[in-house]
Amino acid sequence: NVLYSVFGNPINHSLSPLIHNFFSEYSGIHYDYNAKLIEIDSFEKCISIFFQNKYAKGANITAPFKNKAYFLSDHLTDRAFIAGSVNTFKKNKNNIIIGDNTDGVGILYDLKRLNYLEKKKISKILILGAGGAAKGIIPVLLQDGHNVFVYNRTIKKTKEIYKNLNMLGNLCILNNFDDKKLLFDCIINTTSCIFDPIFEYFPYNLFSINTVFYDICYNLNCDTSFLVWCKKRGALNCSDGLGMLISQAAYSFLLWFNCLIHIDDLINYVFKKIL
Numbered sequence: 347n348v349l350y351s352v353f354g355n356p357i358n359h360s361l362s363p364l365i366h367n368f369f370s371e372y373s374g375i376h377y378d379y380n381a382k383l384i385e386i387d388s389f390e391k392c393i394s395i396f397f398q399n400k401y402a403k404g405a406n407i408t409a410p411f412k413n414k415a416y417f418l419s420d421h422l423t424d425r426a427f428i429a430g431s432v433n434t435f436k437k438n439k440n441n442i443i444i445g446d447n448t449d450g451v452g453i454l455y456d457l458k459r460l461n462y463l464e465k466k467k468i469s470k471i472l473i474l475g476a477g478g479a480a481k482g483i484i485p486v487l488l489q490d491g492h493n494v495f496v497y498n499r500t501i502k503k504t505k506e507i508y509k510n511l512n513m514l515g516n517l518c519i520l521n522n523f524d525d526k527k528l529l530f531d532c533i534i535n536t537t538s539c540i541f542d543p544i545f546e547y548f549p550y551n552l553f554s555i556n557t558v559f560y561d562i563c564y565n566l567n568c569d570t571s572f573l574v575w576c577k578k579r580g581a582l583n584c585s586d587g588l589g590m591l592i593s594q595a596a597y598s599f600l601l602w603f604n605c606l607i608h609i610d611d612l613i614n615y616v617f618k619k620i621l
């Protein structure tokens with residue numbers, strides 16, 4: 347069988363192998379897919395060794411390596427180039443490594459599936475975090491016409507995002523939450539913080555009963571810490587990122603096998619199997 351893998355640190359919580367096993371089952375396309383933990387300083391070496399295997403045809407890259415994956419790619423798809431971040435590698439016939447980013451199309455698909463972005467209405471979206479995941483998502487939301495605000499602990503990273511993505515649409519950087527007039531339709535957590543309650547100082551005036559909340563992280567058996575926080579504050583509509591994970595995986599699958607599976611069916615199929 348041809349071989350695919352997901353690389354990250356940590357990686358033991360990853361559902362990607364399970365999801366790709368279902369894709370294989372569902373599509374009848376046979377491939378092996380496993381998860382590999384990489385030490386922080388050995389990303390380039392591990393990827394190079396992996397692709398030396400003639401059966402290795404592609405990989406997914408997760409935190410914290412999406413920025414490094416961008417620089418390691420021989421060629422970039424347009425959306426990976428714009429994002430400055432890569433979550434999918436494909437090795438082509440000439441052993442060229444193509445870097446793609448399917449996070450943006452994945453979350454857009456899921457937000458629309460959940461009716462979190464109203465049709466024909468511009469949403470005011472707040473992105474928490476400015477890492478590799480945020481960089482994949484922001485361009486797609488801007489290109490879909492929404493007003494996107496970004497807040498991050500490290501301001502230098504938000505400034506860089508503004509410089510690189512501002513021309514794509516209505517992008518605004520927040521250094522703090524002092525503006526009392528801000529009210530968001532949708533708040534998306536892209537930070538990788540699990541235990542540190544960064545949300546504690548998040549002001550109430552930023553959201554209303556109509557605001558929807560989305561965490562790109564997921565836990566199988568309990569709410570993520572972001573969702574716990576949202577629910578404590580009365581959020582009626584909130585979701586973790588399992589739908590995004592399945593959608594972005596479906597777009598990686600499309601890149602690898604040139605085959606787009608019906609994503610809604612796939613999400614129902616995977617949800618039934620694992621929830």
Ligand code: ATR
Binds near residue numbers: 498503539
């Ligand atoms: P990913 O590829 O998943 O985006 P990443 O590039 O490592 O991973 O980015 C992680 C994001 O989570 C960053 O925005 C990071 O903030 P900094 O840029 O300030 O490091 C954010 N993050 C991680 N831990 C955090 C914490 N304890 N509090 C606030 N933000 C945190």
